[in-house]
Amino acid sequence: MRAAGAVLWRTGPGGVEVAVAHRPRYDDWSLPKGKLDPGETVPEAAAREVAEETGFSCVLGQQLSHCHYQVRGGSGALADKTVTYFSARALDGAFQPNEEVDALRWLSPAAARDLLDYAGETEALDQFVRLGTDLTTVLLVRHAKAGKREHWRGDDDLRPLTPAGNRQADALRALLPLFGPDRVHSAPRLRCVQTVQGIADDLGTGITHEPLLSEEGYWGDPEASLDRIRALAADEGTPLISSQGKVIPHLLATLTERDGVPLDEAPSKKGSVWLLSFRRPAAHDMSTDGVPLLVAASYLPPPPAATAPD
Secondary structure (H helix, E strand, O other), X not given: XXXXXXXXXXXXXXXXXXXXXXXXXXXXXXXXXXXXXXXXXHHHHHHHXXXXXXXXXXXXXXXXXXXXXXXXXXXXXXXXXXXXXXXXXXXXXXXXXXXXXXXXXXXXXXXXXXXXXXXXXXXXXXXXXXXXXXXXXXXXXXXXXXXXXXXXOOOHHHOOOOHHHHHHHHHHHHHHHHHOOOEEEEOOOHHHHHHHHHHHHHXXXXXXXXXXXXXXXXXXXXXXXXXXXXXXXXXXXXXXXXXXXXXXXXXXHHHHHHHOOOOOOOOOOOOOEEEEEEEOOOOOOOOOOOOOEEEEEEEEOOOHHHOOOO
């Protein structure tokens, strides 16, 4: 059984506040969370549950933690349950008591931790506090399905998405706006551009070509490519970048090793996404020369509705 939730936060008069919900059915205090609907992705469920339980829309940030435990189903048998928590910045909205939640409190992280009833949720909150809120999220996408290179007779730069790839691009068009991208970048390959074109159209913006994030550009000068990623993270906003499978694993392995972020492996299926959180150093911190440092990385597999073969 899969479920999703979030540490919903805002900036109040005294600093960062997080939302804690009271559920009368269980008489507990918890983070907003709930089970996935059929066909729903984990991020979609997290954003939906936040809206349903708190009345607030949100922009998702870094994935914080997974909480595993057992629950008893209607038949009385125990079943495994996994809840994935995200950071979520509150946007517009207002709380109204509902069937699931009859009270909502905005508290400091320390006060929220004292009120929460479940250890798995305090772990998510602790990770939220460790990461902080002054982060830039970079959405690094591997292009969607485009068939096999050896089956394409034309210029490989012009190899387009297959029907399955177009379905993946449509699924990403629905999923990625949950993370608030506001500018779109792509390796100069038709398949990379097509993967994020719909999102650029929805934003009303163009796509900036990134030669250093194509296969030959990256391997021709990996250091310049890494510098380009950090430069994109240094700008304001949330960049969305479409790149290639022979770039992403090595780029991630290098970034995580240099910045001290644990990473056992770097999967990169077509249509998948990496959430990369960078922290810009404080103005007085001279140790990093003003370079943003990676502080967290998490992987989103291709949306399930888009995994069918060509």
